[in-house]
Amino acid sequence: MTSRDVLLEVSDLKVHFPVDSVWARLRGARPVRAVDxxxxxxxxxxxxxxxxxxxxxxxTTGMAILRLVDHSSGRVVFxxxxxxxxxxxxxxxxxxxxxxxxxxxxxxxNPRMSIGDGLAEPLVIHGLFPGRRQERVRALxxxxxxxxxxxxxxxHELSGGQLQxxxxxxxxxxxxxxIICDEPVSALDVSxxxxxxxxxxxLQREFRLTYVFISHDLSVVRNLCDRxxxxxxxxxxxxxxxxxxxxxxxxxxxxxxxSAVPIPDPDLEATRERVILQGDLPSPSNxxxxxxxxxxxxxxxxxxxxxxxELREVNRGQWAACSRISEFT
Amino acid sequence: MIESAGMEPVLSVRNLHTRFHxxxxxxxxxxxxxxxxxxxxVLGIVGESGSGKSVTALSIMKLVVSPPGEVTADxxxxxxxxxxxxxxxxxxxxxxxxxxxxxxxxxxxxNPVLTIGRQLTEALREHLGLSDRAARDRAIxxxxxxxxPMARDRLGDYPHQFSGGMRQRVMIAIALSCxxxxxxxxxxxxxxxxxxxxxIIDLVKRLTEDLGTAxxxxxxxxxxxxxICDSVxxxxxxxxxxxxxxxxxxxxxxxxxxxxxxxSTPRLDDDEERRLQPIDxxxxxxxxxxxxxxxxxRCRHAVGACREKPPAxxxxxxxHGTRCWADLTPYWRATNG
Numbered sequence: 075m076t077s078r079d080v081l082l083e084v085s086d087l088k089v090h091f092p093v094d095s096v097w098a099r100l101r102g103a104r105p106v107r108a109v110d111x112x113x114x115x116x117x118x119x120x121x122x123x124x125x126x127x128x129x130x131x132x133x134t135t136g137m138a139i140l141r142l143v144d145h146s147s148g149r150v151v152f153x154x155x156x157x158x159x160x161x162x163x164x165x166x167x168x169x170x171x172x173x174x175x176x177x178x179x180x181x182x183x184n185p186r187m188s189i190g191d192g193l194a195e196p197l198v199i200h201g202l203f204p205g206r207r208q209e210r211v212r213a214l215x216x217x218x219x220x221x222x223x224x225x226x227x228x229x230h231e232l233s234g235g236q237l238q239x240x241x242x243x244x245x246x247x248x249x250x251x252x253i254i255c256d257e258p259v260s261a262l263d264v265s266x267x268x269x270x271x272x273x274x275x276x277l278q279r280e281f282r283l284t285y286v287f288i289s290h291d292l293s294v295v296r297n298l299c300d301r302x303x304x305x306x307x308x309x310x311x312x313x314x315x316x317x318x319x320x321x322x323x324x325x326x327x328x329x330x331x332x333s334a335v336p337i338p339d340p341d342l343e344a345t346r347e348r349v350i351l352q353g354d355l356p357s358p359s360n361x362x363x364x365x366x367x368x369x370x371x372x373x374x375x376x377x378x379x380x381x382x383x384e385l386r387e388v389n390r391g392q393w394a395a396c397s398r399i400s401e402f403t
Numbered sequence: 404m405i406e407s408a409g410m411e412p413v414l415s416v417r418n419l420h421t422r423f424h425x426x427x428x429x430x431x432x433x434x435x436x437x438x439x440x441x442x443x444x445v446l447g448i449v450g451e452s453g454s455g456k457s458v459t460a461l462s463i464m465k466l467v468v469s470p471p472g473e474v475t476a477d478x479x480x481x482x483x484x485x486x487x488x489x490x491x492x493x494x495x496x497x498x499x500x501x502x503x504x505x506x507x508x509x510x511x512x513x514n515p516v517l518t519i520g521r522q523l524t525e526a527l528r529e530h531l532g533l534s535d536r537a538a539r540d541r542a543i544x545x546x547x548x549x550x551x552p553m554a555r556d557r558l559g560d561y562p563h564q565f566s567g568g569m570r571q572r573v574m575i576a577i578a579l580s581c582x583x584x585x586x587x588x589x590x591x592x593x594x595x596x597x598x599x600x601x602x603i604i605d606l607v608k609r610l611t612e613d614l615g616t617a618x619x620x621x622x623x624x625x626x627x628x629x630x631i632c633d634s635v636x637x638x639x640x641x642x643x644x645x646x647x648x649x650x651x652x653x654x655x656x657x658x659x660x661x662x663x664x665x666x667s668t669p670r671l672d673d674d675e676e677r678r679l680q681p682i683d684x685x686x687x688x689x690x691x692x693x694x695x696x697x698x699x700x701r702c703r704h705a706v707g708a709c710r711e712k713p714p715a716x717x718x719x720x721x722x723h724g725t726r727c728w729a730d731l732t733p734y735w736r737a738t739n740g
Contacts, residue, residue, distance in 0.1 A: 127596035127597070127598060127599075128596050233685055235685070263451035263452050263623065264451065264623065264625075264664060264667045264668050265451060265663060265664065265667045265681055265682035266681070266685075267667065267681075268666075268667035268668075268669075268679035268680065268681035268682070269681040269683075271669070271679055272678065272679055272681060275678075290596065290597070291669075292597075292671055293626075293668075293669040293670055293671045293673070294669050296669065296670075296671060296673055296675070297669040297673060297677070297679065316675065317675070320671070320672075330598060331597065331598060332671065333601075334597040334598045334600065334601035335597055335626070335671045336600075336624060336626025336627045336629065336630050337626050337629065337630075337670055337671050337672055338625035338626045338628075338629045338653065338665065338668055338670060339629055339653060339670075339672075340629045340630070340649045340650045340653050341650065342629075342672070343626075343629045343630035344630075348601060348605075350598075350601050350602055350605055351598045351601075351602070352602075354566045354568055354569070354599070355566075355596075
């Protein structure tokens with residue numbers, strides 16, 4: 075086996091949002107611990123899925139990697155360089171190498187800029203392809219499967235799927251190594267979603283891109299990602315290779331989450347065992363003591379409230395944070 | 404389309420057309436939809452954005468504003484009574500009492516400045532003529548039934564004090580409060596996280612089975628539909644293109660669009676090497692409906708007849724029909740894994 079070529083390493087990342095208002099603090103409001111000790115690494119050329127439900131901290135983790143939000147503690151190491159203490163100008167060098175695409179493609183494009191101008195802008199900012207920018211823009215449109223006359227179009231003239239292709243072309247413009255994809259196909263209809271998923275796969279292979287793919291959709295993640303990290307309330311519950319996770323999840327939360335995902339097969343749906351979790355997600359400003367998941371966990375015992383379980387390797391490459399894990403494996 | 408095998412349908416729709424008169428022209432949102440809903444059964448309506456699923460529901464509920472909307476049909480019958488031509492006063496008597504609806508966004512469906520108790524008791528007082536006290540008692544019972552803890556204490560709370568899943572539970576309590584014979588759920592779990600979605604689906608299934616309510620479950624999610632529905636109608640460009648019993652439809656998809664939808668949908672139990680088969684192109688404009696099959700420009704399975712004449716409804720199996728000329732039998736095994 076060749077040595078691992080780690081492009082991104084996140085260790086013990088914490089992002090806490092303080093309560094600004096004095097009055098709210100006096101009333102006892104506590105900081106929101108959106109991300110509270112997250113560690114993972116991503117190998118070059120691979121795709122890591124970051125999955126979980128609303129409020130689990132997956133988007134904040136992505137934003138913290140990009141330094142679009144400041145982290146409270148922990149380290150983000152990209153290609154051997156610690157991004158955590160870089161100033162804005164030093165960070166700009168890395169912004170070329172780390173790009174992002176968001177769920178709402180229309181909101182990520184300037185409505186008053188033509189598609190061509192929007193795609194050329196990152197080239198101008200980073201001083202790339204001088205004198206050949208028009209050519210580059212047309213090549214980018216071609217890469218994402220759009221006709222070159224789209225350079226003259228404006229965002230409002232395009233459909234949702236076409237807009238997402240444009241934001242992807244814009245991310246590719248500066249030849250990045252890592253792309254953070256934050257729910258890029260969640261707003262799209264399934265037939266269009268499939269087009270974009272295939273495009274992401276093809277481009278990854280062609281340009282050896284590395285993805286952090288943030289999504290709530292476990293079925294899409296299975297199709298696209300090599301490794302998957304499951305988050306719950308600011309922490310990672312389980313992280314494993316795709317096969318390990320989808321065929322042998324060990325954490326009770328991963329199991330419940332998987333069992334809740336509907337499968338388009340009536341026979342299977344009629345016979346599947348479904349774990350229905352009780353209650354709602356607790357507030358991230360006042361998480362339960364010990365294991366975050368214990369208030370909804372079907373197998374929680376008293377000692378789960380005592381200490382926060384650390385990630386432990388249960389199988390080679392499969393890590394889970396559960397103090398009862400030895401009883402389940 | 405869906406034959407009622409001996410049973411009297413609780414809701415029957417024949418040749419429903421809904422048009423919107425806009426500045427750009429007439430949008431044919433629904434172009435001739437017919438179906439029967441049998442008592443106590445769950446009918447799924449699936450399709451993508453703009454396929455006309457929600458407008459179909461709103462047209463039945465008489466909630467399409469006219470102008471710009473215009474609803475015509477050969478018949479819409481609820482429990483044997485023609486509700487197509489009724490006036491607004493009569494429609495108000497029926498909505499909420501005999502046919503009720505749950506929408507995607509409970510925050511938009513609930514009034515933010517009224518307490519949950521007030522909104523829950525409204526229908527009870529209005530339709531069932533209960534006294535304030537009786538309505539209150541019934542409201543507590545309903546909240547309890549949809550799984551809201553400490554129901555008595557929560558009657559005075561406002562919608563923002565509930566989580567998304569809890570709000571949807573309140574909406575379901577309101578919808579089922581007068582024991583309607585038909586419940587229309589329009590993307591009722593789409594905005595919810597999967598673990599909460601599983602709770603809500605479980606709840607709707609249990610309650611409607613107990614009460615014998617027939618359900619129209621509108622969704623874009625084939626997985627949800629596979630799990631909850633007895634029969635399914637697939638909509639595309641304002642028309643039902645295929646319908647049938649849920650198992651038969653998933654195992655023997657008989658319209659190019661249904662096959663395309665199944666091919667585009669990633670599955671939790673997928674083979675890792677599976678490559679999704681997207682549907683090329685975009686849905687058609689509804690401004691100028693074509694006489695031929697609306698799916699033709701995107702269809703991979705089109706045959707000669709598709710380019711010559713509009714597809715006629717044909718049966719492929721017992722109560723399973725399609726509006727497609729192509730023979731898709733060779734592809735059945737592919738979708739069955």
